[in-house]
Amino acid sequence: MNLKNSILILSVLSVLAGLESCNRRSEKSKKEIQDSIKTEALKKWDETIPGSFSDQTDIKFDSAALGKFFKSYPELAVYKDSISEFYKRRNYAYAWFDKKGIIEQAGNLADRIRNIDTEGVSSKSVPYTKDLDSLIYADQGRKTPSTETELMLTGQYFVFANKVWQGVDEKASKSVQWYVPRKKVSYSDLLDSLLTNKSSVYTVEGRPVYRQYMLLKSFLTKYRELESQREVTTIGLDAGKKSYKIGDSSDNIVKIRKRLHFLGDYKESDTLSALYDANLKEAVSNFQERHGLTNDGVIGAGTIKEMNVPLRDRVKTIIVNMERFRWVPAGLNKEYLGVNIPEYKLHVYNADSLLWSCNVVVGKELHKTVVFQGDLKYIVFSPYWNVPPSIVRNEILPAMNRNAGYLKQHNMEITGHENGLPVIRQLPGKDNSLGLVKFLFPNNFNIYLHDTPAKSLFSMEDRAFSHGCIRVSEPKKLAEFLLKDDKAWDSISIDKAMHQTKEKWVTLKNPVPVFISYFTAFVDRKGQINFRKDIYDRDSALEKMILN
Template structure:
């Protein structure tokens, strides 16, 4: 440094100074440009309190809204330098079409927001801003998330609920408003029900359907019969698409017979061609009630994570339809009728991981059954246990393996606190009944051997012959599954099948009306 001439040193200092000054100017210009392009106008935080004093019916969202604005330093969220954001209009649009998603509760202050939205959108309006934030949470609650977990548990729904990050969802919407129309927010069934809801509301707007009156002493209608009732049935089935043309004919001919079979299949009846009073009673269910059923089942769809249907394999049991469905790689590999718990011993709505198959199982008699049924039986008949192939095990009673065992020849365990599992049964005749709520809570499977074969088909240690041998050996043996299988026990009183047909099932545990009441509560 000491060897550098003084004039050169001064020149270097001068050049560095100019460079730093230039850099500073460039950075200043960039900051000014960013500030100009961005929109970070804030509002007075006390205006939030003023808003809720003016619109108290939205107070349930106050805590979430305050946290939202604290996070954003009370900057406007729904406006930018150009005016109202596209996302604001999307939220407003969805609030205007909540009925399409089966939302039937009253939207508070909807008329007020309609009027505010007609005003100039170039400048921020604090009421519009706060309305949109509240309606965002309203929409997320009603359409995306559904009623809170506490309320669904009141309806005895113990399956894990879908989780939603309201903040993350809003961030995504602000970046791309179109994701609000994404059909991956819910399981596919939700959107199928939504389409049928639109169809049924169109039928309702045209007057719905009239009740079918039958003459006194009516017993049945059989193929070939002719009556005015047949013509009314034809018209009724035409409205719901079970028959293509309403010819007005009074004759119960082949085309109408096929339509009746389709209708019976959709409504859980035995597939016979004879029309009985109970079938007409079902046709007479008002369309308003059918619409309500669709709406409450759309709500149940909101509770289920889309991850469920993405699993490599899973087993689903729908209690009201008395049916088990086994999915592998997105395809149905087995459908089986089931028997579920009766009204006094309801099958619980929950999920678990199938971990074991037990061949030739013992039946460990539950304490309640022992005290209510078996001990009184022993008092009346000293040979009761021997006659039922039972024995004492300490203070407990169990039934020995065999074809007459109450669990049949195999059971499928997914450990849970409810002591519920899938199992075979010797009472095969029950599977042909229309109503199959007979058990003490566990689920009896009509096709247990087929289920075992499919579960173990990728295990080279098992063949259909070995499975059959283990089931009939008369000695209990346990097999631990290499890969646990998710099992979901759900409660849907209507379901749209792969052909687009809506199937209605009896509300055997009487839960629909209570859920509907929760959905129409005015907040």
């Protein structure tokens, strides 16, 4: 299977995933039939992309044409080195022409460029689109290849690949506090594979974008269609009412039922009933789960607020997160951990397979958890907590001034003085702020994973309470996972190490990558679009960068 076929298959699966909930209904509405027709049309459109690209080597052009081309089209000069290298490897043989003239795939690339907004990229950011169309039109039916058209097509391929597969440059992503190393994509290699019909480079390591990107792309199309159809109706609560639950009746419940049917959460055909029944509760719970709310089926102010978010804002959120997914590695053929800050979740993966997840607590607004990547190397059982100087200065010293017995009451001790401050640590034990175990991946941000005695926080809807480190709700399970291949450790020995009074360090035989990320939109394993609150207000800055 080659790269083109793989992209086609993934695109189709992604679209179908977006329509999965609709296909479960016993009867199809007119809208669903229209959606199905559009989906089939998209499949037919994509099916024209695979095929035999020009692999001829006889028809060539003069390399001097490259310099002339970049003078005529200076906005493509940024890709000069890549384009030159590509043609040097081909010995300057035409890639978009054969002995019969311009090949079909030239038109397909032009279609992709014309419809680049479906990739969450503004068409205004692509230069020379009218020139591309004019050149291709002029070459239809001609057998003599045009060097200008040839180079324009290759230049536009690099534009497409850069904007769709790579995104904004690394300097820009760091400006929005994204410090995970950016993936590296060899566009010339991918283009060479496409044009010479080589064996597939669409492997876990080689594919251009992470699969979540393609899933979000299908929902971008869906939500744009919903936005174009929707009549704006604001949902509220009846006077004196704080929430709705099963058995309640109200005109607002009719509005809620219609909204959830429109969004795909409510599957029944009856949308006019004012009674809150079991079917509506199931839909409400599903909506709440998709938006990171407590999925108890009770319709309170928080749930209604999410229902009232304009679809144009949801579209922007999808586009912003498609951009973020351009930055991440397309996949790893190994075990790794992923923390999604706005989701308050730790996910444990083996390659692309999700093994399990658990709740986490992340940094509060004042102490934001940093977005970065590290390698988890150490587990520390029954850890000391070496209190950071900022916490000593701002919290512990004022508490000591109010209460002379503060350190003893909190099982703390002073071990020295540095820079005019006491060096304080908390002894191991069940009340230690790090809990019974911590997980270290050395980094410049002093961030790590750890247990906590404050277990009640994990059941809260919003879980941004820490000073930046990440508290894990299932620390023993995580320790067992990380040590599963070490015969020296089992569940009993791990439990014993977590409950001793002496700190114990364990070095992992094989470090495990940890990705701390920030995604406010993603597609879950049910094929449903999820949205989360932008708790650090980072979406707006990225939105301005890519949409303005």
